[in-house]
Amino acid sequence: MSTTSALDGAYRKAGWHLIPFIFVCYLFNYLDRVNVGFAKLEMLDALKLSNTVYGLGAGIFFIGYVLSGVPSNLILHRIGARRWISVMMIAWGGLSACTLFVSSPMSFYVLRFFTGVAEAGFFPGMVLYFTHWFPTRKRGQVMALFMSAIPISGLIGGPLSGWMLSHFGAGQGGLAGWQWLFLLQGLPTVLLGVGVYFYLNDGIAQATWLSASEKSAMQAALDADEKERAAVSTVGQSFGAVLRNGSVWTLGVIYFCIQMGVYAINFWLPSIIKSLGFDNPQTVGWLSAVPYLAAAMFMVWAGRSADKHRERRFHVNLPMAMGLVGLLLAANFSSNALIVMIGLSMATMGALTALALFWSLPAAFLGSAAAAGGLALINSLGQIAGFVSPFLVGWIKDATNSTDAALYILSSVLLVGALLVLRIPARLVNR
Template identity: 75%
Template sequence: MNTASPGAQAPDALLEGAYRKTIWRMIPFIFICYLFNYLDRVNVGFAKLQMLDALQLSETVYGLGAGIFFIGYVLAGVPSNLILHKVGARRWIGTLMIVWGALSASLMFVSSAQSFYILRFFTGIAEAGFFPGMVLYFTHWFPAERRGRVMALFMSAIPISGVLGGPLSGWMLNHFQAGQGGLAAWQWLYLLQGLPTVLLGIAVYFVLHDNVAGVKWLSSAEKQAMQTALVEDEKRRSAGTVSVDSFASVLRNRNVWMLGAVYFSIQMGVYAINFWLPSIIKSLGFQNPAMIGWLSAIPYFAASIFMILVGRSADRRRERRWHLSVPMLMGFAGLLIATSFADSPALAILGLSIATMGALTGLPMFWPLPAAFLGSAAAAGGLALINSLGQIAGFVSPYLVGWLKDATGSTHVALYILSAVLFCGAMIVLSIPAKTVNR
C-alpha cells in the first residue's frame, strides 16, 4: 500500500478547492462588468439603425465615429494599466467604470458628427484600462496553465452581450419608437445601457480585492497554496528563453510586436461583426428592429458555447497554437460564406455564425500566449501595449467597412479584406514554435 498517496494529494485538493472558491466569488461579477463594458462599446451598431437617419449622417461618418473610440482607447491603454499597477484594481477599475458609463449614456445627447466623434473618443479613453487591467488582475490570482479557462469564462461576456444585447436593443428601438419622454428610441438605448455600468462601477469598490492576501473567504492554507502556485509560475516564466523582463525590453522584442499583429488580425474580424452585424442582417431583407435583434443573437449564442469548450480543451491539452489558429481560420471561412451567399439569408446567417464563433473564440485563446513572453516586471505595460496594438483594428475595421460601403454600395469588398487579414493572422500563429507557447 502506498501510504504517501493521500498526503501527496492533499495539497492538490486544497489548491483545487481554493481555485473553485475564487472563480465563483470573482468571475460572475467580473463577467457582468465586462458584459456591460462590451455592450456600451458596440451598442452603437444598433443605435445606428435609427440614429443615422435622425441626424442625417453617412455610413462613413458612422464608421469613423465607431472607430474613433479606439484612438482614445489606444492612447490611454498603457498609461491606464500602469496607473492600475500603482493604485490597485479595485479603485482604478471602479473609477473607470463610473466615468465610461456616464460618457456612454451621454451619447443620447449626440446632435452632430462632431459631438458623436468627441463623445466616442473620450469614452474610449475611459474604457482603455478595463480589459488589459483585468488580464493583469488575473495574473495576480491564477497561474498560466489555468488562465485559458478563466479567460474563456471572462470573455464569454462578449458573445453573451450579443445574445442578450441584440434582442434587448431591438426591443428598445421598437418599444420607444413613439419617443417617450421627449427622447428618440436610440437615445433611450444609450441611456438605459449606460447607467447600469455606473452602478457596477460603484459596486467594484466593495466586491473586488487587489490580491489573494486581502480576501476573507479563503483560509490561510488556501491563500498560501495559491501564492505558492503563483511564485512557481513566475519562476517558470522567468526561465523561458524568450522571457521579457522590463517594459523597455518589451518595446525592443519582435515577438511582442508579432503578438500585437496577431491580436490586430483577430480584432479586425471581431469588430467587423460587432459594429456591422445588425446592418448586415438588415441588408438580408429584415427590417423590423426586434427581428434583427433576435437574429443577431444566433451567432453570439453559438460563439458563447464554442468559446467555453475550446477554452477547456486548450487548458486540458496544454496546447495553444491550434486552439487559436483554428478559430481564426473559422472566422476567415465564415466571412467568406456570409459574403458569397448574401442572397440566401439562411446560409449568410450560418456563415456569420461560423465567423462569430471563430473570431470571438480567438480572443480568449490569444491571451495565454503573451504570458510565455512577459515577466512580471513587464506585464503591466506589455499586456497593455499588445492590447493597444490590437485595438487599432477597432478604428481601422469599422471605418474601412463604412467607407467601402459608401463607395461600393455593399459590405462585400470589406468583408473579403477582413477575412484575408484573419487568415494571415492564423498563419503567423502557426509560425510560432509550439514549445514557446504550449504551457
C-alpha cells in the same frame, strides 16, 4: 485531503467569487462599446449621418483607447485594480449614457473619443488581474469564461437593443429610441463601478474569503508559475525591454488581425442582417443573437480543451481559420439569408474564440513585472483595428452599396494572423 485537491478547491472558490462579477462588468463594457451598432439603425436617419461618418465615429473610440491603454494599465499596476477599475467604469458608463445628447458628427466624435480613453485600461487590466490569482495552466478556461461575456452581450444585447428601439421608438419622455438605448445601457455600468470598489480585492493577500492555507497554496502556485515563465521568457522585466522584443510585436499584429474580424461583426452584424430583408428592429435583434449564442458555447468548450491538452497555438489558429471561412461564406452567398446566417455564425464563433484564447499566449511567457506594460501594448496594437475595421467597412459600404468587398478583405487579414500564430514558438506558450 491532498495538496492538489485543496488547491483546486481554492481555485474553485476564487473562480466563483471573481469571475461572475467580473463577467457582468465586462458584459456591460461590451454593451457600452457596441450598442452604437444598434443605435445606427435609427441614429443615422435622425441626425442625417452617412455610413462613412458612422464608421469614423465608431472607430474614433479606439484612437482614445489606443493612446490611453498603456498608461492606464501602468496606473492600475501602481494603485491597484479595485480603485482604478472603479474609476474607469464610472467614467465610461457616464460618457456612454451622454451619447444620447449627440446632435452632430463632431459631438459624436468627441464623446466616442473620450469614452475610448475611459475604457482603455479595463480589458488589459483584467487580463493582468487574473495573473495575480491563477497560474498559466488555469488561464485558458478562466479567460474563456470571462470573455464569454462578449458573445453573451450580443445574445442579450441584440434582443434587448431591438426591444428598446421598438418600445421607445415613439419618443417617450422626449427621447428617441436610440437615445434611450444609450441611457439605459450606460447607467448600469456606473452602478457596477461603485460595486467594484467594495467587492473586488487587489490580490490573494487581501481576500478575506480565503483561508490562510488557501492563500498560501495559491501564492505558492503563482510563485512556481512565475519561475517557469522566467525560465522560458525572452522578455526583460522593464517596459523598454518589452518594446524591444519581437514576439510582443508579433503578438500585437496577430491580435490586430483577430480584432479586424471581431469589430466588423460587432459594429455591422445588425446592418448585414437588416440588408437580408429584415426591417423590424426586434427581428434583427433576435437574429443577431444566434451567432453570439453559438460563439458562447464554442468559446467555453475551446478554453477547456486548451487547458486540458496544454496546447495554445492551434487553439487560436484553427478558430481564426473558421472565422475566415465564415466571412467568405457570407460574402459569396449574400443573397441567401440562410447561408449568410451560417457564415456569420461561423465567423462569430471563430473570431470571438480566437480573441479569448489569444490571451493565453502572452500571459504564458511575460513575467509579472513585464506583464503590465506588455499586455497593454499588445492590446493597444490590436485595438487599432477598432478604428480601421468599422471605418473601412463603412467607406466600402458607401462606395459600393454592399459589404461583400469588405468581408473579402477582412477574411484575408484573418488568414495573415492565422499564419503568424504558427511563428510563435510552442515552447513559450504550450504550458
